[in-house]
Amino acid sequence: MLADLSTVEEFVPIQQKELLALLSTGVREDGRKFDEYRKVEIQTSIYEKANGSAMVKIGNTVAVAGVKAELGEPFPDTPNEGVLTVSLELLPHASPSFEPGPPDENAVEMSRIVDRGLRESKSIKTSELCVLPGKKVWVIYVDIYAMDHDGNIVDASGIAALAALLTAKIPEVKVEGEDVVLLESTRGIPMAERPVPVTVAKIGDYLVVDPSLSEENVADVRVTMTTLESGIVSSIQKSGSGTLEEPDVLKIYDLAYEKGKEIRSLLAKLG
Amino acid sequence: MLADLSTVEEFVPIQQKELLALLSTGVREDGRKFDEYRKVEIQTSIYEKANGSAMVKIGNTVAVAGVKAELGEPFPDTPNEGVLTVSLELLPHASPSFEPGPPDENAVEMSRIVDRGLRESKSIKTSELCVLPGKKVWVIYVDIYAMDHDGNIVDASGIAALAALLTAKIPEVKVEGEDVVLLESTRGIPMAERPVPVTVAKIGDYLVVDPSLSEENVADVRVTMTTLESGIVSSIQKSGSGTLEEPDVLKIYDLAYEKGKEIRSLLAKLG
Amino acid sequence: MLADLSTVEEFVPIQQKELLALLSTGVREDGRKFDEYRKVEIQTSIYEKANGSAMVKIGNTVAVAGVKAELGEPFPDTPNEGVLTVSLELLPHASPSFEPGPPDENAVEMSRIVDRGLRESKSIKTSELCVLPGKKVWVIYVDIYAMDHDGNIVDASGIAALAALLTAKIPEVKVEGEDVVLLESTRGIPMAERPVPVTVAKIGDYLVVDPSLSEENVADVRVTMTTLESGIVSSIQKSGSGTLEEPDVLKIYDLAYEKGKEIRSLLAKLG
Amino acid sequence: MCLSESIVLITQDGVRLDGRRIDELRPVKMQVGVLKNCSGSAYIEQGKTKILVAVQGPREAHPKHIALPGRAILRTRYHMAPFSTDERKSPAPSRREVELSKVIREALEPALFLEEYPKTVIDVFIEVLQADAGTRSAGITAASIALAEAGIPMRDLVTAVAVGKVGGKVVLDLNEAEDEHGEADMPIAMMPSLNKITLLQLNGRLTRQELEEGVNLVKKGIKELYSLQKQALRARFSGAQVEV
Amino acid sequence: MCLSESIVLITQDGVRLDGRRIDELRPVKMQVGVLKNCSGSAYIEQGKTKILVAVQGPREAHPKHIALPGRAILRTRYHMAPFSTDERKSPAPSRREVELSKVIREALEPALFLEEYPKTVIDVFIEVLQADAGTRSAGITAASIALAEAGIPMRDLVTAVAVGKVGGKVVLDLNEAEDEHGEADMPIAMMPSLNKITLLQLNGRLTRQELEEGVNLVKKGIKELYSLQKQALRARFSGAQVEV
């Protein structure tokens, strides 16, 4: 039974002191090095009713993503482009501190981080999801569930979303005049980039990659940077009421790019 | 002034003991036999602005149903069928324990019991409510209000809904191309069945039909069975956190069918 | 730091007694005469992205109105008329007692007073806002913000709405078949009347015009009357849990008409 | 409210569409004590307008922090049934219903000795079952006698009715056609014995003189309704059997 | 539920579309203890239906005023993931989900000694990850073992499965095609050792005799599922490694 949030907050200074003492010796609570990511496992195509699905485990943190594709109307200002909709729910299964119901500011922020990572990098070729210009396009829903929260839900969610998109199958279509016929055959969702979010926590003066839950609880700040294969960073989000030093920005970038590469190589194996 | 719900719950064991002692002598608090329904009164066509309306009293329990018919769009998967929409509101008038506002789980459950009773029995010939296939059908709204709650709102609501439907009048229409003209003349809503819900409460080992409010308050379980003239049961709902014995199922069926016949004969007099 | 509302209410009798003693000597807390309005300042066209905008100050009370015009569908029962939509938000900036979020009953009432003042007087020639009969009309949104609350938000809001409407510019349009083209040139919103709301508070037996916040806090009743140039009254609202004497009605009318004239002369200077 | 030229709402002789004279109420029926599971209740029919009112309380306030140490809180809910109007009304409360709930509360409150029930809440639920104009005033008239049945001590009953302007004439107690096609609607509530106004609203257009006329005319209607209210209360407390 | 003539859901010999006999369950897989950050958890697959259940609590009630002095409050949430159905489901809770959350709570509650945890709340979260009929019963079956893992003392496990009528025959454990095109669906939950029914619903049309047949048939399915539940709990507490 977890104490309620306000109490946790009161205890933070003490826990932080202990963790800082440990970090000053160069190791983390779970024995990892500062720049060491936990073991990442990726399973895909786990739900047959979804067009794509993936479960990602980062240590004991688990996120699942399901992709559903439906024909719908484009936005008026982009009549020739498909639509991407990303949402993240923190299942109450994942932590005693998550409540069921509409997303709170944390869930909204996280889902927007994942969404921006995919969107700003132009990872999906939305123009190839247009079926009938101005009338019918593919609407791609990515619904992400945080199922078990042992820290770093954002990365698990972003990687799950990406894995589900990379392995999704949508029906081929035949356009007859104004009618759209769905065929038996399928194709993948056209992807241009594989944006991988990597989160770094700052605890005291230390930067640690892929924070565990107990590290998150005492961290001053978390920064998620989403990088592409080319080294381009397509999204950054600092979260938490702490501060960064100026040199932290590039240090975090370097960690994020390095770890992003490792994760991208796991994704490459999905085929 | 009623004590709040949590307190009521605390007192239940004591009230139940008294009621069980009474039941063990073969009579109910209000003198009824176990299989005796309270007096049922049905009035119809009480609100001129509704297409159909009915007030049903079961003892001091009062429910009112209003039927409004509007031309609207069919559901995409049933383009040639009218639409039935049933909702139940527990008016705060009816009990100090009812709150105004969006329906709570009790109201949702009850309205779904009434809805399923009408729907699963195919009581309404929805295909005869199609006006322009795929485009215009009659949408039948049945709005039920529990006005005075002295036990067994579900039966009162289900009977009121049925009586309002049986006596409703909707305009005849003339279809001219794509246009629909409402005529002065009216017709009834085409009905195939007269499904009647009957609720039985289990208090200790006793099954009593049409529970009063004080019986409901101490009952372990309520079961509503909706039966048709033919003896077919088209909907069952156990509610309450108690248990049933296996033989209870058929005993309740027999009570529900018998009482359903009596109520159906009252409805037959509506003309 | 303001005490919470319930406490304020407890203190009312005492504050009222002091204020009444003062009023009995013929003067108000801020030195005004009973029938004296505070200084009214009107600025218009303050936000370039709005079609019209105005800021009105009545003493330290500030309200802002923004007008946005969009092409939209008419209501089915008035296919040849434009649509007017008025809403008022009590910004939490304006008072420690205002909460952010959906409007409470006070905000709803005030926005409906302003709305009715404009609507019932037929101040806007809605028929001249029709573009394609039954299909496209101008929808005029008037969003009013109470920014600083030193009493009499209703009048400030109503005058701001009127000033924003009087100075708004909407694009001229060219209709080509079923298509509507927005032109570079603009025109005003066609106005038939200049309805001005004037609020009078009753404190004890005294009627005071344009109540300040401290007067509102102890007033038994506020009455807002919206009058037109011709002397016609197009909307009245009594609010507050006090009572009026019969002769008060005409006394308030006379005050409202007189002050309305003064304010209308300020509006005339807007050009 | 729009003046529709084609409909003659009132003849030269002052006879209205439904045959009433200018200063005549619609047929009114009131009953007190029509529900069993509330503290007080009343049913009113005024023309085709049909309203059911229940009072719950005084009872402990929930949540507790809304309670006031020195008096009861009065809450009112004015609501229209989905089947009460020509077009089905969505059951979600509209902005109009929010506003009317407030002005109705403020019309009833001056009559009640709320300080007799500190820390409690009194709820008044007004359900419009059929709407044919005048629902807020009929709701107030009925709520007042339901509160009396609930035993809430009062300075006076509250009685309400609208006056309006129809076909150029100031008339009493508009029905729906008059409300829709007439020029003005002015509902007024009073404590009749104390001669105090507790609700005053106007939608439409009136001159100063018509305003004066309206306030005078409304008193006739209020007087008649007041005596019907008292009659309904007497019937209730003389033990007569009452039904919805 | 509509009888579609063109689909033969069951052959003369009693073989169903997916090859099962009339009294045969779909393949079932259950695991206990699949999540780390909750008090208890279980995962169930029954045919293509896939459900994840977590229990949080007993823990202090928030807000406090909902707590009961004499027992724990049980809360349940039945919810379907947007990607669990053929058409994407809106994540907002539907009326169906509200109802099922209630009947599931009432199916579990009789088995629990809630009086052992006064003033607390126990939350059961049932998330349907893939829906292929029988989700409420599979959810109950899984919730029961998740509650056991959480250490809540029980009279018995609760085990649930549906019977239904398909092609004129009463069959066990409908799949989606049978649910959609069959004639009736009757989910039942029981405490198997105590032989008590804790959930009973019916949608569709059954005669008295079919009702009787259904109640008999369901017990066969419940017996089999009960033994799988116990096996899953043994696997959990024998320390075997468990994964989602």
Next chain:
Amino acid sequence: MCLSESIVLITQDGVRLDGRRIDELRPVKMQVGVLKNCSGSAYIEQGKTKILVAVQGPREAHPKHIALPGRAILRTRYHMAPFSTDERKSPAPSRREVELSKVIREALEPALFLEEYPKTVIDVFIEVLQADAGTRSAGITAASIALAEAGIPMRDLVTAVAVGKVGGKVVLDLNEAEDEHGEADMPIAMMPSLNKITLLQLNGRLTRQELEEGVNLVKKGIKELYSLQKQALRARFSGAQVEV
């Protein structure tokens, strides 16, 4: 954010559409103390962006259970007026507004000695009256001086501005055209004297080198805004008359 080839956002010589150089802020106007009925307030214009900020508190927390025993709670609300944008914005808070309210709070919080006001709440209300890019950073800049006026003790002011990439160049303080048609937008908030970053976001695409350039460039803008903030506070406390 999309690179629109047809619009030349910046010339070869580094002159931007509105005539500014790469490292130039838009015209900025700040005023402190523009409202009377709040604890602190500020108004800022940055280009066409216009924002009104009010601080209410420190005051008692409602409901009480949200209060923290050891410090004040800071709450922020970033909201856009319906008339602030080209297309009318729905007044209901969007997901974007929810996120920005959070990151703004976390940008301001490090500067405040919240432990000086235990058990209270401090509310910061940021209302965007006209949006022309850079609203979150202008909102932070203004909120900081409104908090100062409210007397909340601080380690430093917080000052914010965006850098971005436009036509291949890293530039300071994007306007709306640059934000829409440029390649990246990176708002940054700092405590200027302490040289600490309190907000960092990026939408768009930057190389490592551009990231570095951006962080360097932003400091120039922050320095200039910081001195305007101090000037506005001096004007307020020197007793100059201030108007909205």
